[in-house]
Amino acid sequence: MSNIGTYDEKRENFTWDVAKEVLGWEQGELLNIGAICSDRVCARGHADRVALIWEGFGDRKATYTFGDLKVFSNGIAQMLVDQGIAPGDRVCLFMDKIPSLYFAFLGVLKMGGVVQPLFSAFGDESLEVRLASAGTKAILTTRKHVKKVRKILDRLPDLTHVIVLEGDPSKLKDGEVFFDVESAPRVEEFEVYQSGPETPSVLHYTSGTTGQPKGALHAHDSIWGQVLTTSWVLDLREDDIYWCTADPGWVTGTSYGIIGPWSLGVTQCVLDSGFTSARWYQFIADNHVTVWYSAPTAIRSLMRDGDELVAKHDLSSLRHLASVGEPLNAEAVVWSEKVYGLAFHDTFWQTETGSIMIANYPGLPIKPGSMGRPFPGIEAAVLDLKTHEPLTEPNSVGLIAFRPGWPSMFRAYWKEPAKYASRFVGAADGATPDELRTDTSLWYVSGDRSSVDADGYFWFVGRDDDVINTGGHLVGPFEIESALVEHEAVAEAAAVGKPDAVNMEVVKAFVTLKPGFEPSGDLELSIMNFIRKKLSPLAMPQEIEYTDKLPRTRSGKILRRYLRAIEWGEDVGDLSTLEDD
Amino acid sequence: MDDVREAVLEYVIDEYIDEDDDLEVDADTALISSGIVDSFSMVSLKAFLENKYDIRIPDEDATPEAFDTVNSIVRIVEKHSS
Numbered sequence: 001m002s003n004i005g006t007y008d009e010k011r012e013n014f015t016w017d018v019a020k021e022v023l024g025w026e027q028g029e030l031l032n033i034g035a036i037c038s039d040r041v042c043a044r045g046h047a048d049r050v051a052l053i054w055e056g057f058g059d060r061k062a063t064y065t066f067g068d069l070k071v072f073s074n075g076i077a078q079m080l081v082d083q084g085i086a087p088g089d090r091v092c093l094f095m096d097k098i099p100s101l102y103f104a105f106l107g108v109l110k111m112g113g114v115v116q117p118l119f120s121a122f123g124d125e126s127l128e129v130r131l132a133s134a135g136t137k138a139i140l141t142t143r144k145h146v147k148k149v150r151k152i153l154d155r156l157p158d159l160t161h162v163i164v165l166e167g168d169p170s171k172l173k174d175g176e177v178f179f180d181v182e183s184a185p186r187v188e189e190f191e192v193y194q195s196g197p198e199t200p201s202v203l204h205y206t207s208g209t210t211g212q213p214k215g216a217l218h219a220h221d222s223i224w225g226q227v228l229t230t231s232w233v234l235d236l237r238e239d240d241i242y243w244c245t246a247d248p249g250w251v252t253g254t255s256y257g258i259i260g261p262w263s264l265g266v267t268q269c270v271l272d273s274g275f276t277s278a279r280w281y282q283f284i285a286d287n288h289v290t291v292w293y294s295a296p297t298a299i300r301s302l303m304r305d306g307d308e309l310v311a312k313h314d315l316s317s318l319r320h321l322a323s324v325g326e327p328l329n330a331e332a333v334v335w336s337e338k339v340y341g342l343a344f345h346d347t348f349w350q351t352e353t354g355s356i357m358i359a360n361y362p363g364l365p366i367k368p369g370s371m372g373r374p375f376p377g378i379e380a381a382v383l384d385l386k387t388h389e390p391l392t393e394p395n396s397v398g399l400i401a402f403r404p405g406w407p408s409m410f411r412a413y414w415k416e417p418a419k420y421a422s423r424f425v426g427a428a429d430g431a432t433p434d435e436l437r438t439d440t441s442l443w444y445v446s447g448d449r450s451s452v453d454a455d456g457y458f459w460f461v462g463r464d465d466d467v468i469n470t471g472g473h474l475v476g477p478f479e480i481e482s483a484l485v486e487h488e489a490v491a492e493a494a495a496v497g498k499p500d501a502v503n504m505e506v507v508k509a510f511v512t513l514k515p516g517f518e519p520s521g522d523l524e525l526s527i528m529n530f531i532r533k534k535l536s537p538l539a540m541p542q543e544i545e546y547t548d549k550l551p552r553t554r555s556g557k558i559l560r561r562y563l564r565a566i567e568w569g570e571d572v573g574d575l576s577t578l579e580d581d
Numbered sequence: 582m583d584d585v586r587e588a589v590l591e592y593v594i595d596e597y598i599d600e601d602d603d604l605e606v607d608a609d610t611a612l613i614s615s616g617i618v619d620s621f622s623m624v625s626l627k628a629f630l631e632n633k634y635d636i637r638i639p640d641e642d643a644t645p646e647a648f649d650t651v652n653s654i655v656r657i658v659e660k661h662s663s
Contacts (some may be wrong), residue, residue: 057615096616121619147599168603274616276645301620305644473623501640506624521632528625529596537621 005140016407019224022231023263031220032195034077034109038069050267053241054099057273060112061419062099066265069106074190075181076107078098080138083161083177087193089113089137090203094118094127094145097184097247097272100165100499103181104140105248105258109201112193113138114217116203119249119473120145123484125534128152129212130205131159143167146176182532193530197221197407203414204251204349207476209465215414216351222255223263225355225408229375231261233347234291235320243269243284244293250473251351256293256407277305281313286365288317295325297471299332299344300502310339315491320362322347325472326504327460330369346371347457348400350446351474352423354408357571358400358458370457373448379403382452383443384463388425394454397461399442401425409444418531468497470506475539477560480531483539484509487530489517493559494550498543500569508561509541510550519546585634585658590651592629597622608651623648630654636661 004010019025029040041049045066054062063255064072091113095101108115116134119128121296127148131139138161139149140334146164150173153159162176169178193199193422201220205213216528230236234256234471244260246252252517261268269287273279275298284292321336321344328346337343344515345360348371351487360372374380381390382398391398413420421427426435438441449461470474477495491511508528517523524544532540551559565572584609594606597618604617612618618626627643630636638661647657 057611144602147601171601215599272616274611274613275620276614276649278646279614395591501621507620519626525625525628525632532622532625537619540621540625542621542624 002232003237004219004363005360007364007373007376009260009270009359010232012509014377015222016228016377019228019407023227027392031197031222031223032109032192032298033201033220034073034106035192035260035547036223037259038066038073038106038110041262041265042070044265046265049265052099052102053267053269054096054270055261055273055283055430056272058100061126064099064261066345069103071186072100072103072112072181073106074187075184076104076179077111077142077190078179078187079163079179079184079194080108080111080113081238083138083163084222085111085113085138085161088114088200088212090114090116090134090571092116092118092131092134092136092139093123093248094120094139094141094149095165096120096142096144097253098142098166098271099504100140100142100181101248101268102258102270104165105254105510109195109220110192112192112195112199114200114203115254115275116205117248117250117254118205119247121538122148122249122536123376123446123532123534124148124151124274125537126479126536129479132158132213133205133212135435137161138163140165141384143171146172153167153474157280158314158391164313195220198411202254204351207467207474207479208271208419209467209476210478211476212479213476214416215413216251216410216421217356217381217414218408222408223356225406226255226260227263228377229359230256230264230325233292233345233359233361233375234260234322236261236266238291238292241267241269241288241317243271243287243289244290245271245295245298246293248325249371251354252293252295255355256324275301277302277309281309281315284315284318287315290317291320292318293322293324295472296323296328296329296332297325299323299328299336303332304502307339315340318342321345322359324349324356326469327369327371333368335367338421343368348372348448348460352410352444353402353406353446354410355406357402357406367453367457370453370459372458373456374402374458377442378406381443382450382458383425383445385449387483388445391452397452398450399464402446402448404437404442404444405440406460425496433521452570465566466496468495468505468507470497470500470538471503473538475507479535480507480541481558483531483534484511484527486534489513489523492550492558494560495541496560496564496567500542506542507539508545508567509544510545510547512547512550517539535580582637582655586651586655588633589630589654589658593618593626593651596625596629608655611649611652612645612651613645613649620645626654630658633656634662
């Protein structure tokens with residue numbers, strides 16, 4: 001029997017207080033995610049239970065108990081306090097998936113800071129934009145990544161603390177602090193910050209169509225959504241060995257790669273090395289992984305590498321599989337059932353929602369290719385593209401929307417109240433973020449399109465904007481275009497998504513060149529590498545098309561939808577606003 | 582093929598290794614499985630090979646395993662040069 005039991009029964013008379021029952025929560029306990037994931041598990045008698053099984057490239061392996069989590073997160077928290085970091089300060093985590101990343105995530109929360117995790121493959125410009133926006137006070141990084149911080153430090157007056165958690169301390173520059181929590185004196189007790197439901201917790205940056213990335217701010221109250229979805233969708237139980245393949249630089253890696261499993265006292269595995277199918281299968285076999293939460297891009301890569309490789313590994317420990325990041329194609333669901341004897345259960349949610357909103361549930365029928373049905377307690381609909389009224393006719397395509405009020409919902413876009421308000425349909429002018437997120441007469445609009453069939457299953461159709469979903473990560477075209485025109489040869493640029501068999505879509509750039517530059521393969525490579533280093537490998541165009549002119553509206557705006565439609569072989573739509581030659 | 586090996590190694594070091602990294606990279610160093618080169622960046626490495634050696638490497642040959650070391654990359658170049 002799965003944790004969720006009967007879906008329809010759970011939807012009836014639902015309250016989020018069920019999450020408290022799942023956690024065994026008692027009135028008056030401290031609502032601090034950092035402490036709940038470490039101190040509280042220890043206090044309930046599980047200090048010796050393994051919390052983290054970690055493997056890096058080569059033979060590097062380590063295992064940590066919940067007791068270790070408590071002490072090492074205490075160590076990070078105390079160090080931050082000693083450095084003068086105060087509650088509410090933004091503390092960035094910028095490192096690979098090393099154990100210290102996980103200790104630091106909990107440690108920042110324990111001292112009342114706001115954790116700002118950033119993907120370690122970001123280039124210096126991507127890093128700078130996000131640190132500047134958040135007014136980040138401290139960055140915790142490693143010797144490997146501190147070089148990118150040094151390049152931008154002069155332009156970030158708020159960033160007063162650069163703290164290196166791993167590497168050779170003799171290579172640090174003046175002003176940088178080295179702190180290896182595992183070799184530092186153990187901090188057995190730390191006075192955890194008295195956070196409440198609305199105390200800010202995590203700040204994740206996410207890309208949009210226009211402007212620079214926005215910081216989606218979450219609060220400690222998010223834990224109820226994360227706990228209940230981890231229990232009912234991922235079906236985690238105390239004796240599971242769980243593997244979430246996501247990087248904590250992205251929201252899946254924190255909501256379900258830290259908060260969900262550890263609040264429930266579940267052992268999880270982390271593999272910090274490059275992707276190869278054989279390595280992943282060996283990791284599952286070696287660690288007897290039972291529940292596996294991954295992404296369609298990885299699943300399609302595994303598919304590509306064939307069935308024979310699966311047969312070479314003992315994957316019999318697996319009992320439940322789930323997927324997130326982009327729509328999981330029906331073929332992948334059918335294939336996984338064939339080769340693993342288990343179907344991947346697709347889930348849908350966003351950085352902004354903080355927890356799973358639509359899912360396929362363990363023990364319930366899957367319709368391959370469907371995102372599933374709304375989580376109990378979540379009212380979801382598709383809205384008419386123009387009127388924003390809910391569509392009642394099955395299979396009509398509209399905007400995926402949710403009634404506000406679930407606990408994991410983001411509380412703000414950092415210092416961007418107008419952008420926050422713009423995500424709600426029916427909002428009164430001047431409504432505050434608190435009013436918006438609690439007004440259940442409104443709709444929060446996700447930015448994705450889908451249809452709903454007669455059984456209530458959602459079927460993903462695509463984005464409603466120009467944001468590119470590559471390998472499950474959202475990349476903003478504006479950010480790429482702004483960086484492209486910084487290349488010495490590029491005069492104008494447009495970035496769109498083009499279809500890709502593994503990553504769903506990848507970045508394609510259309511560029512016009514400055515006088516004196518000619519199209520060539522070497523120039524294409526130069527532009528690709530320029531973006532890879534400046535922004536990130538995800539943002540790097542995987543194809544560059546040279547053109548004499550970009551399609552623009554009469555007001556001068558680049559018509560990305562025209563370029564995208566051509567790439568996808570779709571109808572280009574109304575071109576009446578296209579600039580004449 | 583020693584020339585190819587040398588050119589690919591030089592490109593990898595120039596593009597993927599920071600100047601002040603302590604990392605020692607040779608023709609047998611794991612690139613993809615170690616995380617030095619990620620799967621997205623593999624595309625630019627493939628573009629480099631195709632441009633420099635005027636070859637086309639089909640997607641089915643551009644696997645993480647085939648690109649995992651400079652020596653395995655040399656074998657890919659050899660295969661598609663003939």
